[in-house]
Amino acid sequence: MPSRFKPGFNLDSGSQIPHLRICPSLKANIPYAHNVPFPPPQSSSAHAESANHFVKAFNDAMQVIAEREYVGVIWPLWEMWGDKSRKPMEVVSRFLDPIIRAAIEKRRVAERLVGEKGVGKGEVEAETLLDELLNSTSDPKILKDETLNILLAGRDTTMHILTMVVYFLSMYPDVCARLREEVLTHVGPTARPTYEGIKDMKYLRAVINETLRLYPSVPFNVKECINTTTWPSPDPNDERPIYIPGGAKVPWASILMHRRKDLWGPDAEEFSPDRFLDERVKKYLLPNPFQFLPFNAGPRICLGQQFAYNEMSFMLIRLLQSFESFSIDEDAFMPDARPPKEWASAPGRKGIDKFRPRFHLTMYTSDGMWIKAKEATY
Numbered sequence: 001m002p003s004r005f006k007p008g009f010n011l012d013s014g015s016q017i018p019h020l021r022i023c024p025s026l027k028a029n030i031p032y033a034h035n036v037p038f039p040p041p042q043s044s045s046a047h048a049e050s051a052n053h054f055v056k057a058f059n060d061a062m063q064v065i066a067e068r069e070y071v072g073v074i075w076p077l078w079e080m081w082g083d084k085s086r087k088p089m090e091v092v093s094r095f096l097d098p099i100i101r102a103a104i105e106k107r108r109v110a111e112r113l114v115g116e117k118g119v120g121k122g123e124v125e126a127e128t129l130l131d132e133l134l135n136s137t138s139d140p141k142i143l144k145d146e147t148l149n150i151l152l153a154g155r156d157t158t159m160h161i162l163t164m165v166v167y168f169l170s171m172y173p174d175v176c177a178r179l180r181e182e183v184l185t186h187v188g189p190t191a192r193p194t195y196e197g198i199k200d201m202k203y204l205r206a207v208i209n210e211t212l213r214l215y216p217s218v219p220f221n222v223k224e225c226i227n228t229t230t231w232p233s234p235d236p237n238d239e240r241p242i243y244i245p246g247g248a249k250v251p252w253a254s255i256l257m258h259r260r261k262d263l264w265g266p267d268a269e270e271f272s273p274d275r276f277l278d279e280r281v282k283k284y285l286l287p288n289p290f291q292f293l294p295f296n297a298g299p300r301i302c303l304g305q306q307f308a309y310n311e312m313s314f315m316l317i318r319l320l321q322s323f324e325s326f327s328i329d330e331d332a333f334m335p336d337a338r339p340p341k342e343w344a345s346a347p348g349r350k351g352i353d354k355f356r357p358r359f360h361l362t363m364y365t366s367d368g369m370w371i372k373a374k375e376a377t378y
C-alpha cells in the first residue's frame with residue numbers, strides 16, 4: 001500500500017470496490033494533485049482510460065439525477081431539448097455491458113459443465129455480486145440495473161465516509177493516535193483484520209459513527225406520503241397536529257438533525273468520537289435513537305449497513321497499520337475545492353473545516369481529499 005501511495009495520494013476507495021469486482025479499476029491511473037511538479041507518466045492502457053471515463057460518466061449521470069430531484073416534477077421541461085443523462089449513460093453502458101455479457105456467457109458455460117456432471121442449476125458457487133445475481137436471473141437489463149444500484153448505494157456512500165474519516169484523522173492527531181493504538185493492540189501491525197476482531201474495536205466504531213453523524217453520506221432525503229396523515233407538532237406547547245396530504249413529498253436532512261444542539265448537546269458541532277462511548281450516549285442518544293440516522297431506519301433501512309461498517313473498518317485498520325499520521329495538504333486542493341475565505345468566520349463546522357463539501361445524490365468532496373500520510377515505523 002505505501003509504495004502505491006508514494007507521491008501523495010487521493011483516497012478514492014470508490015475505485016476499489018472489491019465486493020463488486022466488476023471493474024479492475026486498480027489498473028486505472030491514480031490521480032495526482034494539480035501542484036505536483038513532476039507527476040509520473042500516466043498509463044494510457046485502454047482499460048485505464050475506459051475505467052476513468054466510466055467513473056466520470058457515472059458521477060455526471062448522478063449529478064443529472066440529483067438536479068431532477070431539485071427541480072421536481074417539472075424536470076422534463078428542463079430537458080426539452082434532450083435527455084441530459086443520455087451521454088453519460090452511454091459511456092456507463094459501454095463499460096458495463098461487455099462485463100455483464102461476459103458474466104452471462106461464463107455462467108452459461110459453467111452451468112453446462114456442472115449440468116454434465118449431474119449438478120443442478122443455481123448451484124454454481126457465487127464469488128462476486130454478479131455471480132450471485134446470476135443465480136436469480138440472466139436478464140441483462142435487470143443485471144445492469146441491480147449492479148448500478150449497488151454501485152451507487154455501496155460505493156459513493158462508503159467512499160465518502162472513508163474520505164471523511166481520514167480527513168478527521170488529519171484534523172485531530174490525538175484521535176488518530178488513539179485509534180492507531182487500538183488497531184495495534186487488537187490486530188497488530190500486519191495481521192489481517194477479522195470480522196470478530198473488528199466487533200471488539202469500540203473506538204474505531206465510535207470514530208466511524210462520529211464521522212457519519214457530522215458528514216452523513218446521504219445528508220438529505222425525501223419520502224412521499226402515500227396516504228393522508230397527521231404528525232404530532234414538534235412544539236411541545238402546541239397540541240395541534242400537522243396535516244400531511246396524501247402524495248405530499250416530505251424532505252428531511254439528517255445532516256441538520258445530526259448537528260442540533262438540543263438533540264446532541266452544546267458540543268454538537270465538535271468532532272468527538274467519545275460521545276458514542278461516554279455518558280453522552282445515555283444522555284442524548286439512548287432516549288432518542290432515531291436522531292442518528294446515517295443509514296435511515298424502518299423498512300427501507302440501508303441493506304448494506306453491516307457490510308459497510310465492516311468494509312470501512314477493514315480499510316481503516318489496513319491504512320493505520322501502514323501509516324501512523326496524516327495531515328491535510330491544503331495547497332494540493334484545486335482553488336474551487338477550498339472553502340471560500342469568508343467561511344472562516346462562520347459558526348459551526350463551516351468555520352472549522354478545510355474543504356468544500358459537495359452533494360448530488362450523496363455527499364462528496366470535489367477534487368478528492370488531499371492528504372499527506374506518514375509511513376508507519378511502529
Ligand code: HEM
Nearest residue numbers: 153154157158161217218294295296300301302303304308
Ligand atoms: C457508509 C456507507 C453507507 C451509508 C451511509 C448508506 C446509507 C444509506 C441510506 C441513508 C439509505 C436509505 C435511502 C432511502 O431512504 O431511500 C440506504 C439504502 C440502501 N443501501 Fe446503503 N449506505 C451505505 C453503504 C451501503 C453498502 C455498502 C451497500 C451494499 C453493498 C448499501 C446498499 C443499500 C441498498 C440496497 C439500499 C436500498 C434499500 C431499500 O431501498 O430497501 N449501502 N443506504
